[in-house]
Each structure stands twice: as structure tokens, then as C-alpha cells.
Amino acid sequence: MNAQVNNSLTPVLQVVGLRKSYGDHLALDGVDFEVHAREVVAVLGPSGSGKSTLVRCIDQLESIQGGAMYLDGELLGYERHRDGIRPLTDADVQRQRRRMGMVFQQFNLFPHWTVLRNITEAPVKVHGVPPAEAKERAMELLARVGLADKANAHPRQLSGGQQQRVAIARAVATRPRILLFDEPTSSLDPELVDEVLQVMKDLAETGMTMIVVTHELEFARHVADRCVFMADGQVIEDRPSADFFDRPESTRLRTFLTRTSAAPAGGLA
Numbered sequence: 001m002n003a004q005v006n007n008s009l010t011p012v013l014q015v016v017g018l019r020k021s022y023g024d025h026l027a028l029d030g031v032d033f034e035v036h037a038r039e040v041v042a043v044l045g046p047s048g049s050g051k052s053t054l055v056r057c058i059d060q061l062e063s064i065q066g067g068a069m070y071l072d073g074e075l076l077g078y079e080r081h082r083d084g085i086r087p088l089t090d091a092d093v094q095r096q097r098r099r100m101g102m103v104f105q106q107f108n109l110f111p112h113w114t115v116l117r118n119i120t121e122a123p124v125k126v127h128g129v130p131p132a133e134a135k136e137r138a139m140e141l142l143a144r145v146g147l148a149d150k151a152n153a154h155p156r157q158l159s160g161g162q163q164q165r166v167a168i169a170r171a172v173a174t175r176p177r178i179l180l181f182d183e184p185t186s187s188l189d190p191e192l193v194d195e196v197l198q199v200m201k202d203l204a205e206t207g208m209t210m211i212v213v214t215h216e217l218e219f220a221r222h223v224a225d226r227c228v229f230m231a232d233g234q235v236i237e238d239r240p241s242a243d244f245f246d247r248p249e250s251t252r253l254r255t256f257l258t259r260t261s262a263a264p265a266g267g268l269a
């Protein structure tokens with residue numbers, strides 16, 4: 001049944017045979033992979049390979065056409081009953097989504113709220129954390145991302161790199177089981193990329209479980225435990241980071257790595 005299993009052998013996230021289509025176009029064509037507690041998994045691949053679609057499906061922002069996903073062993077989006085499976089209610093989907101954090105390319109902070117309120121809103125309003133406790137944690141997180149002095153600023157007063165660091169603090173504030181990043185540095189000026197990657201590296205070192213869609217190969221090689229290479233909606237390689245970069249098996253990955261490494265900073269693969 002749909003019982004939640006939670007031991008160290010159960011992956012935090014498991015994706016099995018996931019299929020997603022937009023009309024006739026199959027964006028995910030049977031994706032399998034899993035992420036264990038404290039693992040950082042980088043997802044790489046050419047434009048249009050399905051990376052964003054994958055994290056959007058995991059976060060239940062998209063309907064799926066086949067396969068299944070499990071968070072701590074709990075089926076996402078559906079429940080089993082005696083005649084098969086049926087979709088969960090919106091309330092149950094939201095309950096599951098609250099156990100994940102998502103960081104997008106565009107930071108999506110609320111412009112009319114202070115930095116502090118952007119971080120405390122979900123813990124207080126959605127998770128029922130007492131306001132004083134939420135504020136204390138938000139201040140702690142702001143200090144961790146190097147922005148303790150910006151608590152009362154508004155997003156427009158911050159650089160893109162600072163806004164993304166606030167967005168990361170916001171995602172962590174709800175104590176998610178897993179954080180999903182979709183190209184968190186792609187919209188930043190090149191000189192602001194490193195400060196955001198550093199915050200993500202620090203998070204990884206605290207044991208946060210993370211999936212990171214990125215074009216930052218150095219980050220993937222040095223921070224991720226595993227790298228997943230996608231092409232045409234499929235996982236082509238899923239290997240420990242060192243093997244992925246030093247001993248790619250497929251011609252497609254070899255070509256991708258050569259092209260991406262050769263591209264100028266901020267350039268396209």
C-alpha cells in the first residue's frame with residue numbers, strides 16, 4: 001500500500017519509468033533514478049533534454065503520463081486503492097510538495113515583501129511555525145548565506161546573486177527533505193555566479209539532499225556525488241562524478257562534455 005517507509009535504505013526520492021508528454025512530444029521517456037539521503041545529484045544535458053521537466057514533475061508542477069515517483073517511499077501524486085490508483089486531492093498534493101524545496105532560475109521573491117518576510121511566510125502560514133521561531137531561523141539562515149544585514153531590505157534593493165541567496169534561504173527555511181534546483185545561476189551576471197555556488201556547496205556540506213540541474217561543470221564535478229546526463233528525455237548516464245567526467249561511456253556524453261567545456265563562460269553548450 002501507500003505506507004511511508006523511512007529508513008536509511010529507502011531513497012529520499014525514487015523516480016521509476018517516468019513519462020511526460022506535451023501533446024505529441026515525449027519530454028520524458030522512461031526516466032529512472034534515485035537520490036539517497038545527503039546525496040547531491042547534478043543533472044546535466046543539452047537544451048531541451050528534459051531536465052526542467054524532470055524537476056517540475058518531481059515538484060508536481062506537471063501532470064505525468066506514466067511511471068511513478070516516491071518521496072521517502074510514499075507515492076507522489078497518487079494513492080493506491082483496491083481497483084488501482086487514483087490522483088490525490090489537491091490538499092494531499094500540497095502536503096507532499098511542502099516536503100520539498102525548489103529554487104528556480106528566476107528567484108521568484110515577492111517584491112513587496114522584505115527579505116525576512118519572504119523567508120518566514122511559508123514556515124509561519126503553511127507549516128504553522130510560531131512567528132518568533134520562524135524569524136530566529138530566518139536570521140540564522142540569512143547569516144549562513146551572508147546576508148544578515150539585508151533582513152529588512154526589499155528584493156529590488158539586492159543584486160541577482162543576493163536575491164538568489166535569499167531564495168535558497170527561503171527554500172531551506174521549511175526544512176525540506178530534498179531541495180531541487182533548476183539552473184539557479186543561469187540568469188546571473190558571471191561575477192555573481194560563484195557566491196551562489198558557494199552557498200549551495202555549503203548546504204551540500206551540511207548534508208542537505210539536493211538535485212541540481214546545472215551547466216556549471218566544475219560545481220557538478222566537485223560538489224555533486226553523482227551526475228546524471230540526460231538527452232532526448234532519457235537518462236543516458238548516471239555515475240559517480242569522477243567517473244562521469246573522467247570516463248564518460250557514451251559518445252553523446254563525451255561530445256557534450258567537450259563542447260560544454262570549450263564554451264566561453266556563460267556560453268551555450
Ligand SMILES: Nc1ncnc2c1ncn2[C@@H]1O[C@H](COP(=O)(O)OP(=O)(O)OP(=O)(O)O)[C@@H](O)[C@H]1O
Binds near residue numbers: 022027049
Ligand atoms: N510547457 C510546455 N509545452 C510544450 N512543450 C514543452 C513545455 N515545456 C517543455 N517542453 C518541451 O519539452 C522538452 C524538454 O524541455 P525542458 O524544458 O525540460 O528542457 P531542458 O533540458 O530543461 O532545457 P534547457 O537546458 O534549455 O533548460 C523540450 O523539447 C521542450 O520544448
Ligand SMILES: [Mg+2]
Binds near residue numbers: 051052053
Ligand atoms: Mg531547463
